[in-house]
Amino acid sequence: MRIWLAMGIAGLALAGGRHAQASATDILIGLDSKVAYGAGGQKFVQPGADAVLVMDVSNPAHPRIRASLPLVNSLLGPPTNLQITPNGRLGLVANSVNSVQEGEAWKPAPDDKLYVIDLNAAPPKLIDTVTIGKQPSGLAISRRGDLALTANRAGKSVSVLSIEGTTVKAVAEVPMGNEVAAVAIAPDGKRAFAVMNLVNKVAVLAIDGMNVTYDKTLDLPAAFNPYNVDITPNGKYAVASSTGAGGKNGDALTVIDAAAARPQVVALSTAGAGAEGLAISPNGKWAVIPLLLGSGNKQDDWAYVRNGEAVLLSVGAQGELRVVNRLPVGGLPEGVAFSPNSDYVYIANFIDQNLQVFRIAGGRLMATGTTLKLPGQPASMRALAH
Numbered sequence: 001m002r003i004w005l006a007m008g009i010a011g012l013a014l015a016g017g018r019h020a021q022a023s024a025t026d027i028l029i030g031l032d033s034k035v036a037y038g039a040g041g042q043k044f045v046q047p048g049a050d051a052v053l054v055m056d057v058s059n060p061a062h063p064r065i066r067a068s069l070p071l072v073n074s075l076l077g078p079p080t081n082l083q084i085t086p087n088g089r090l091g092l093v094a095n096s097v098n099s100v101q102e103g104e105a106w107k108p109a110p111d112d113k114l115y116v117i118d119l120n121a122a123p124p125k126l127i128d129t130v131t132i133g134k135q136p137s138g139l140a141i142s143r144r145g146d147l148a149l150t151a152n153r154a155g156k157s158v159s160v161l162s163i164e165g166t167t168v169k170a171v172a173e174v175p176m177g178n179e180v181a182a183v184a185i186a187p188d189g190k191r192a193f194a195v196m197n198l199v200n201k202v203a204v205l206a207i208d209g210m211n212v213t214y215d216k217t218l219d220l221p222a223a224f225n226p227y228n229v230d231i232t233p234n235g236k237y238a239v240a241s242s243t244g245a246g247g248k249n250g251d252a253l254t255v256i257d258a259a260a261a262r263p264q265v266v267a268l269s270t271a272g273a274g275a276e277g278l279a280i281s282p283n284g285k286w287a288v289i290p291l292l293l294g295s296g297n298k299q300d301d302w303a304y305v306r307n308g309e310a311v312l313l314s315v316g317a318q319g320e321l322r323v324v325n326r327l328p329v330g331g332l333p334e335g336v337a338f339s340p341n342s343d344y345v346y347i348a349n350f351i352d353q354n355l356q357v358f359r360i361a362g363g364r365l366m367a368t369g370t371t372l373k374l375p376g377q378p379a380s381m382r383a384l385a386h
Contacts (some may be wrong), residue, residue, distance in 0.1 A: 005313070010014070010141050011365035016339070023056075023058065023088050024088050024340050025056055025057045025058040025208045025339075025340060026054055026055065026056060026057075026061075026066075026088060026091075026119055026382060026383070026384070027054075027055045027063070027084075027333055027337050027346065027381060027382070028052060028053070028054060028055070028056055028061070028082045028083070028084060028091050028093065028117075028381065028382055028383075029052070029053040029054050029335060029348060029355070029374065029378050029380070029381045030050075030051075030053075030073035030079075030082055030093060030378070030379050030380040030381070031049075031050055031051045031052070031053065031073060031079065031374065031376030031377055031378055031379065032050055032073050032074055032075045032350075032376070032377055032379040033045075033047055033048030033049055033050050033376060033377065033379070034047045034048075034049075034050070034074065034075075034097075034099045034108070035036070035074075035075045035076070035155040035379075037296060037331070037332065037350075037351050038299075039298065039299045039300070040298055040299075040338075041296065041297055041298040041299075041301070041310055042246075042296060043064060043127075044105070044106045044107055044108060044186060045106060045264070046099075046101075047072075047099045047106070048376075049070065049071045049375075049376060049377060050070070050071060050073045050376070051068050051069060051070055051071060051073070051375070052068070052069045052071045052073060052082065052091070052093050052115070052117065053068050053069075053163035053359045053365040053374070053375075054066050054067040054068075054069075054091070054117075054119060054124050055346075055355075056109055057339050057340075057344070057346070060341070060343065060344040061344065061357065061359070061368060061370065062119075062356065062357075062370060063346065063355070063372055064263070064372075065372075066124075067123045067124045067297075068073070069117060069124065069125070069126055070377070071093060071095070071115050072095045072098060072111070072113075073093065073095060073128065073379055073380065074095055074097045074108070074111075074379060075095045075135030075140065075334070075350065075377070075379035075380075076097050076108055076137075076220075076303065077096045077135075077153065077181065077182075077380075078138050078181055078182045078227050078228040078276060078277075078380075079098060079228075079276065079277050079334040079335040079336070079348075079379060079380035079381060079382075080116050080137075080138045080139060080140075080170075080228060080380065080382060081093065081094045081095070081136065081137055081138060081139050081181055081256070081380050082139060082380055082381075083139055083140065083141050083148075083354045083382040083383075083384075083385055084119065084141075084381050084382070084383060084384045084385065085145045085163060085384070085385060086141070086143060086144070086145045086384055086385050086386065087145055088119060088120075088381065088384060089118070089119060089120055089166065089382050090116060090117065090118065090119060090166060090168070091116075091117035091119050091124070092115070092116060092117070092139060092141065092148055092161075092165065092168065092379065093115040093116060093139075094113075094114045094115075094132070094136035094137070094150050095113050095114075095115070095136070096110070096111060096135045096136055096137050096153065097109060097110055097111055097135060098111045105199070105202065106383055108136035108302045109137065110134045110153075110154040110155075111134075111136075112131050112132055112133060112134050112136070112155075113129055113130070113131065113132070113136075113148065114126075114129070114130045114131075114132050114133075114136060114139075114159075114161070114170075115129055115130075115167070116128040116129070116130065116166070116168045117164060121294070127166060128167075128168060128333060130161065130168055130169070130170055131161035131170065132150055132152070132161070132170050132171045132173075133150065133152030133154075133155030133157045133158070133159045133173055134151050134152055134153075134154035134155035135152055135154035135155060136151070136153075136155075137150070137152070137153050137180075137181050137182060138151040138180075138181055138182025138183050138184075138195075138228065138229070139151075139183070140183045140185045140186045140192065141163070141185070142385065143185070143187045143188075143189060143385060144165060144189055144386065145385070146159075146162065146163050146164065147160070147161070147163065147185070147189065147207070147210065148161040148166075148168070149183045149185060149192055149194075149205075149212070150161060150183070151180035151181055151182050151183040151194055151195070152180060152233070153179045153180060153181060153197075154175050154179070155254070156175065156177060156178055156179055156180065157162065157173050157174055157175050157176055157180065157362060158173075158174040158176060158180060158183060158192075158194055158205065158212065158214070158282060159172075159173055159174075160172040160174065160193045160210060160212045160359065163284070171210050172211075172212060173212065174212050174213070175214075175373055176194065176203060176214060178196040178198060178199050178201075179196060179197060180194050180195065180196055180197075180203070181195050181196075181197040181226070181227050181228070182194070182195050182227065182228045182229050183195075183205075183229065184229045184230055184231045185207070185385075186231055186258055186259075186277045187230070187231065187233060187235040187386075188235055188382075189207055190206070190207050190208075191204060191205060191206060191207060191258065192205040192207060192212070192337065192345075193205070193229050193231065193238045193239050193240070193256065193258065193263075194229070195222065195226035195227060195228065195229050196219075196224075196226070197225050197226055197227050198224065200221065200222050200223065200224055200226060200244075201219045201220060201221060201222055201226070201240075202219070202220040202222045202226060202229065202238070202240050202254065202256060203216075203218070203219055203220075204218040204219070204220070204223075204263050213263040218263065220254075220256060220261065220263060220264065220265055221254075221265060222240050222242065222252075222254045222255075222265075223240075223241050223242040223244070223251065223252030223254050223268065224242055224244030224245060224251075224252070225241040225242050225244025226242045226243045226254065227241060227243045227244075227276055228240070228275075228277070228278045229241070229278075229352065230278050230279060230280045230287075231258055231280070232258075232280055232284050232315060232319070233280070233282060233283070233284040233344055233386055234284055235258060235259055236257070236258060236259050236319065236350060237255055237256060237257065237258055237259075237266075237315075237319035238255075238256040238258040238263075239253055239254070239255055239256070239278065239280065239287065239319075239321070240253070240254040240256065241253050241254075241275040241276070241289065241322070242254070242275065243274060243275060243276050243292075245273065246303075247273070247294070247302070247303040248273050248293070248294065248303050249269035249273060250270050250271075250272055250273055250376055251270060251271075251272070251273055251274065251275045252269070252270050253268065253269050253270060253271060253275065253289075253321055254267075254268060255267040255268070255269070255319045255321065257319070258345050263274065266318075266338055267319060267320060269319070269320075270287045270319045271291065271293055271311040271313060271321075271323060271356075272289075272291045272293070272309060272311060272326075273292070273293050273294070273303075274291045274292025274293055274294075274295075274296075274308070275289045275291060275292075275336060276290075276292055276334065277289060277290040277333060277334055277336040277347075278336070279336045279337055279338055279345075280315065281338045281342040281360075282338060282340060282341075282342050282386050283341075283342040284317060284382050285314065285342065286312060286313065286314060286315060286342065286344050286360060287312075287313040287315055287321060288310060288311065288312055288313070288336050288338070288365070289310070289311045289313065289336070289345070290308055290309070290310050290311075290333035290334065290335075290336050290347050291308050291309040291310070291311060291333070292308050292331060292332060292333065293308050293309055295307055295308045295332045295333075295351065296332050306331060306383050307328055307329060307330055307331055308328075308329045308330065308332065308333040308349070308371045309326050309327070309329060309333075310326065310327045310328075310329045310330060310333065310336075310345070310347055310358065310362075310365060311323060311325075311326050312324045312325055312326075312345075312360065312364065312365035314363075324363065324364060324365065324366075325364050327358065327366075327367055329347050329349060329356055330349030330351065330354060330356065331349055331350065331351030331352050332349060332350040332351045333347050333348065333349050333350070334348055334349075334350050334378060334379055334381070335347070335348040335378055335379070335380045335381025335382070336348075336381065337381050337382060337383045338383065339383075340383070340384070342360070343359060343360055343361075344357060344358065344359050344360070344368075345357075345358040345359070345360065345365065346358075346380050346381065348374070348378030350377045350378055350379060351375065353374050353375075353376060353378070354371050354372060354373050354374055354375055354378075355371065355372040355374055355378065355381075356370070356371050356372075357370040357371070
């Protein structure tokens with residue numbers, strides 16, 4: 001199923017960017033029209049115009065949308081269902097669910113599609129759709145750019161995909177035995193870490209070329225409902241963020257020694273409540289977490305607040321995470337991404353349908369005052385694999 005944008009929106013999104021080429025300064029943003037928030041909290045509504053936006057941050061202080069593709073995208077899952085290959089050529093987007101109608105109501109149903117976008121085309125275009133595991137959520141591309149993995153919640157598996165030029169093929173399915181929400185590949189390409197959210201564990205996958213295997217005996221304990229994961233650029237540490245505490249309770253960040261012969265949990269910390277988004281900077285010095293707080297709750301809930309919060313954490317040499325400062329953001333902040341030089345941070349707010357631009361200066365996160373209005377509700381956002 002594809003949902004097509006109105007011509008006016010598509011034309012606006014492409015304005016000024018029709019001849020732009022793929023580069024290290026692209027960021028993908030997934031828009032979802034199938035979920036809405038109001039006084040009663042989250043509800044599923046009749047689908048509208050989902051899309052994947054290509055944002056150019058060559059001027060990092062003033063990003064612009066250079067393309068919009070009418071592709072189904074979903075809020076259900078961590079905001080890491082899409083990523084760009086390290087050479088900037090391809091964008092991969094995994095769609096976790098479609099909407100189906102039952103009477104007058106709409107409800108989500110697992111999808112099994114991965115979209116391949118040629119970012120070097122003018123304008124960028126969909127060039128293939130690949131069938132993978134059921135309800136693909138988090139996605140990761142290797143630093144070499146030859147391998148991609150998707151974490152499949154309904155499929156209880158990890159899909160393995162080969163990347164050669166502009167050709168992406170599903171080559172294997174790794175049974176995990178449990179729902180898998182997100183996955184991250186180590187920089188050396190020899191390991192991956194997958195969060196199994198319903199059993200509060202992080203799985204360790206061994207990678208040898210296109211052969212990916214899972215050894216259950218290496219499972220690591222994680223805090224309640226691990227939902228996202230990222231790895232430091234030097235490959236030493238993996239960080240799994242959890243979202244299960246609920247209310248105003250702080251959710252834990254599980255720090256894993258990812259380079260050890262046998263990976264192990266080395267620290268637990270917290271940034272606050274609702275740590276669904278997570279990104280580690282390309283230079284490895286920082287992590288930014290947009291906290292949902294209670295912005296997705298029913299408005300009469302004791303924990304409800306209108307807006308979320310962005311937290312900057314420093315990443316120490318031993319993997320220690322230290323909160324540096326906090327800033328307010330919009331309602332239901334989901335996607336987060338860094339500029340290539342790690343100096344700018346972009347946070348997308350689902351309820352407010354916008355993107356805020358922040359800068360790291362003097363060792364602190366600072367608001368620039370720049371806000372980019374988006375033509376829909378941003379559910380996810382990722383830059384290049386690094």
